[in-house]
Amino acid sequence: xxxxxxxxxxxxxxxxxxxxxxxxxxxxxxxxxxxxxxxxxxxxxxxxxxxxxxxxxxxxxxxxxxxxxxxxxxxxxxxxxxxxxxxxxxxxxxxxxxxxxxxxxxxxxxxxxxxxxxxxxxxxxxxxxxxxxxxxxxxxxxxxxxxxxxxxxxxxxxxxxxxxxxxxxxxxxxxxxxxxxxxxxxxxxxxxxxxxxxxxxxxxxxxxxxxxxxxxxxxxxxxxxxxxxxxxxxxxxxxxxxxxxxxxxxxxxxxxxxxxxxxxxxxxxxxxxxxxxxxxxxxxxxxxxxxxxxxxxxxxxxxxxxxxxxxxxxxxxxxxxxxxxxxxxxxxxxxxxxxxxxxxxxxxxxxxxxxxxxxxxxxxxxxxxxxxxxxxxx
Amino acid sequence: xxxxxxxxxxxxxxxxxxxxxxxxxxxxxxxxxxxxxxxxxxxxxxxxxxxxxxxxxxxxxxxxxxxxxxxxxxxxxxxxxxxxxxxxxxxxxxxxxxxxxxxxxxxxxxxxxxxxxxxxxxxxxxxxxxxxxxxxxxxxxxxxxxxxxxxxxxxxxxxxxxxxxxxxxxxxxxxxxxxxxxxxxxxxxxxxxxxxxxxxxxxxxxxxxxxxxxxxxxxxxxxxxxxxxxxxxxxxxxxxxxxxxxxxxxxxxxxxxxxxxxxxxxxxxxxxxxxxxxxxxxxxxxxxxxxxxxxxxxxxxxxxxxxxxxxxxxxxxxxxxxxxxxxxxxxxxxxxxxxxxxxxxxxxxxxxxxxxxxxxxxxxxxxxxxxxxxxxxx
Numbered sequence: 001x002x003x004x005x006x007x008x009x010x011x012x013x014x015x016x017x018x019x020x021x022x023x024x025x026x027x028x029x030x031x032x033x034x035x036x037x038x039x040x041x042x043x044x045x046x047x048x049x050x051x052x053x054x055x056x057x058x059x060x061x062x063x064x065x066x067x068x069x070x071x072x073x074x075x076x077x078x079x080x081x082x083x084x085x086x087x088x089x090x091x092x093x094x095x096x097x098x099x100x101x102x103x104x105x106x107x108x109x110x111x112x113x114x115x116x117x118x119x120x121x122x123x124x125x126x127x128x129x130x131x132x133x134x135x136x137x138x139x140x141x142x143x144x145x146x147x148x149x150x151x152x153x154x155x156x157x158x159x160x161x162x163x164x165x166x167x168x169x170x171x172x173x174x175x176x177x178x179x180x181x182x183x184x185x186x187x188x189x190x191x192x193x194x195x196x197x198x199x200x201x202x203x204x205x206x207x208x209x210x211x212x213x214x215x216x217x218x219x220x221x222x223x224x225x226x227x228x229x230x231x232x233x234x235x236x237x238x239x240x241x242x243x244x245x246x247x248x249x250x251x252x253x254x255x256x257x258x259x260x261x262x263x264x265x266x267x268x269x270x271x272x273x274x275x276x277x278x279x280x281x282x283x284x285x286x287x288x289x290x291x292x293x294x295x296x297x298x299x300x301x302x303x304x305x306x307x308x309x310x311x312x313x314x315x316x317x318x319x320x321x322x323x324x325x326x327x328x329x330x331x332x333x334x335x336x337x338x339x340x341x342x343x344x345x346x347x348x349x350x351x352x353x354x355x356x357x358x359x360x361x362x363x364x365x366x367x368x369x370x371x372x373x374x375x376x377x378x
Numbered sequence: 379x380x381x382x383x384x385x386x387x388x389x390x391x392x393x394x395x396x397x398x399x400x401x402x403x404x405x406x407x408x409x410x411x412x413x414x415x416x417x418x419x420x421x422x423x424x425x426x427x428x429x430x431x432x433x434x435x436x437x438x439x440x441x442x443x444x445x446x447x448x449x450x451x452x453x454x455x456x457x458x459x460x461x462x463x464x465x466x467x468x469x470x471x472x473x474x475x476x477x478x479x480x481x482x483x484x485x486x487x488x489x490x491x492x493x494x495x496x497x498x499x500x501x502x503x504x505x506x507x508x509x510x511x512x513x514x515x516x517x518x519x520x521x522x523x524x525x526x527x528x529x530x531x532x533x534x535x536x537x538x539x540x541x542x543x544x545x546x547x548x549x550x551x552x553x554x555x556x557x558x559x560x561x562x563x564x565x566x567x568x569x570x571x572x573x574x575x576x577x578x579x580x581x582x583x584x585x586x587x588x589x590x591x592x593x594x595x596x597x598x599x600x601x602x603x604x605x606x607x608x609x610x611x612x613x614x615x616x617x618x619x620x621x622x623x624x625x626x627x628x629x630x631x632x633x634x635x636x637x638x639x640x641x642x643x644x645x646x647x648x649x650x651x652x653x654x655x656x657x658x659x660x661x662x663x664x665x666x667x668x669x670x671x672x673x674x675x676x677x678x679x680x681x682x683x684x685x686x687x688x689x690x691x692x693x694x695x696x697x698x699x700x701x702x703x704x705x706x707x708x709x710x711x712x713x714x715x716x717x718x719x720x721x722x723x724x725x726x727x728x729x730x731x732x733x734x735x736x737x738x739x740x741x742x743x744x745x746x747x748x749x750x751x752x753x754x755x756x
Contacts, residue, residue: 001741002523002526002737007525033679037679038551039524039551040523040525041520041523041549041550041551041733041734042522042734042737043734043737043738046734046737051525052523052525052526056524056525079557080524080555082555082556084554084589084590084594086553086590086613086616086617087551087554087589089616090550090613094551094616094640095550095643097615097640097642097643097644097647098642098647098682098710099643099681142419144420145380145417145425145430146417146418146419146430146458147418148380149383171419173419173468173469175460175464176462177457177458177465178457179385179457211462211464211465211468212462212464213462213620214623216462235464235468238468238618238619238620239618240618242591242616242617243592243618245591246592246593261476262476263468263471263475264475264476265473265474265477266644266648266651266652266653267644269475269476269477269478269648269651270647270648273647273648275644301411301415302477303477303478356420357421359379359424360424
């Protein structure tokens with residue numbers, strides 16, 4: 001048996017809400033399991049009646065029957081996060097991710113967390129100001145398909161910008177292929193959009209895909225900034241939420257961050273396990289510095305339900321103390337015809353991301369982009 | 379319509395095997411979907427009959443009925459990976475992670491991938507040589523529970539090392555909490571294990587948990603090396619597989635890497651979606667540089683099946699050209715009594731990771747560690 005431990009903690013606790021499958025007993029066992037597995041990972045009966053047992057092990061604050069099964073709010077001492085986003089993720093959904101029938105539904109933050117979770121630099125109001133667009137949804141598209149030369153991609157970017165699209169991003173799979181080298185692409189696209197803006201009076205920005213290994217991520221971000229890109233497309237499922245946060249917090253960059261959901265699907269495709277869309281694309285997006293969160297809209301190529309999408313809307317915009325609300329960017333096979341419905345669902349504070357469908361309305365992409373804008377302004 | 383694109387590609391392709399739920403038509407539609415979604419993400423009917431259609435879009439090489447449903451092997455041009463682990467992950471399971479009923483089962487590598495996927499530095503043979511242990515399974519334990527002071531953690535490390543455990547790691551949730559600051563902990567544990575080794579003639583190593591935000595990850599790794607730690611505990615689910623690879627490839631570190639599965643569970647808890655244990659804890663572990671892969675053994679606190687675990691054994695050890703085989707480290711509530719069964723299942727080339735149970739055999743942890751060694755050597 002260990003000797004009893006005495007700890008000097010602040011008493012501040014944050015909490016997370018989990019749902020569980022199973023009957024009362026099974027669900028309660030799972031809730032107890034979260035308390036232990038996410039903290040001490042140690043047989044509870046071998047811990048003496050001390051401060052580790054009292055303060056470090058998670059505490060079930062409430063346990064209730066819901067429509068889906070059971071739900072518990074579990075609190076944790078703020079000190080166990082070590083003031084690190086990485087360890088914070090580890091506490092809220094680390095080892096228990098490996099157990100079935102447990103889903104992280106919501107995070108209830110406490111004041112101390114805001115010292116290391118500053119949230120987005122821009123948020124909705126900041127990005128509107130940055131783009132000078134106050135009175136309508138923002139328009140976004142992607143340059144693709146992979147395989148086009150940088151010259152062709154830049155030509156697409158030019159047409160989209162000229163036609164009035166606000167944010168022109170790389171497709172998330174275009175990184176640094178030999179047929180589309182990163183630095184060359186960024187220079188060409190920045191130049192093309194700059195030229196289109198001069199001609200049209202628009203203020204489009206280019207957000208290159210900076211997904212890259214280790215230190216190259218930051219190198220690509222800084223290169224983008226240096227040559228005049230206006231935003232960054234980041235895939236935290238691949239490069240880590242902490243690095244998205246670090247890019248957001250970097251004052252020498254000061255660029256809006258678009259969060260791409262690639263590689264993260266397994267967290268949300270099972271309604272009885274994983275992380276809720278509310279947390280993954282809402283709360284966590286904001287806490288780790290995204291200004292825009294891209295996710296598959298209902299009714300497109302993917303199979304998110306409308307309820308999933310409304311959860312993301314709420315998670316990305318509901319009040320969260322100092323953390324700014326951010327733009328939801330429903331995407332994934334959206335068509336111009338869907339715009340009315342999208343605006344009805346998400347409201348005016350939305351980034352409408354339409355990719356392939358812009359190519360489906362004749363060969364003049366400037367015209368198609370103008371059509372996109374018209375649909376939005378109807 | 380886009381103008382036709384002509385590409386100069388090598389012709390080299392690698393492939394991945396996916397399984398699908400649904401009947402023939404649904405499964406085949408999903409296979410086609412993987413081909414498009416993981417590459418061009420663009421309506422196929424809008425791509426002219428060119429090299430993008432022929433070479434960039436994934437190709438279904440085979441499509442078969444299996445016991446579980448349907449399975450397809452899909453090939454991709456090696457050039458689309460951009461020689462980056464990050465984009466490689468994006469190709470094999472990026473956006474399709476967001477669609478239900480698709481599971482990545484296996485990766486079939488091609489020669490060109492080995493230029494940027496070098497694999498583990500040590501592997502099984504290298505780690506045996508590093509530790510000087512050739513003829514038996516390796517013994518591993520964790521210092522915990524979270525909440526103990528560094529002095530107490532170092533005292534545990536001392537006893538484990540003295541009793542003959544080979545690898546003594548931090549619990550994966552102990553990062554840099556105020557009650558267990560990282561640098562102080564590493565110094566104390568290294569010193570304790572060094573002292574135990576001198577007294578006992580053992581060659582135990584200490585592997586601190588270096589999970590940390592952004593650049594601090596590398597700083598912690600280098601600090602560990604500097605003060606004499608013998609390995610590193612890395613959580614790629616939180617910090618990214620590319621950073622694990624970067625730590626493995628760093629010649630100034632040259633330390634064995636232990637891969638912890640925290641935060642990755644959602645990929646493997648659904649047998650009809652996500653990533654197979656074979657890939658996630660086997661192939662990907664090796665490709666991104668781990669020397670030891672920790673995973674929840676069957677029969678413990680978690681619910682992996684024996685078949686899942688055997689998949690991990692195969693994935694971590696089956697021949698994969700230049701990529702060395704690595705140690706599986708079944709864990710998660712393992713007891714000394716399970717050792718015989720574990721060695722029967724995994725063979726001699728296994729890291730036996732027993733944590734809490736070492737505290738369950740009386741208060742003398744040196745003795746308990748010796749007992750652990752005895753069980754292994756029976």
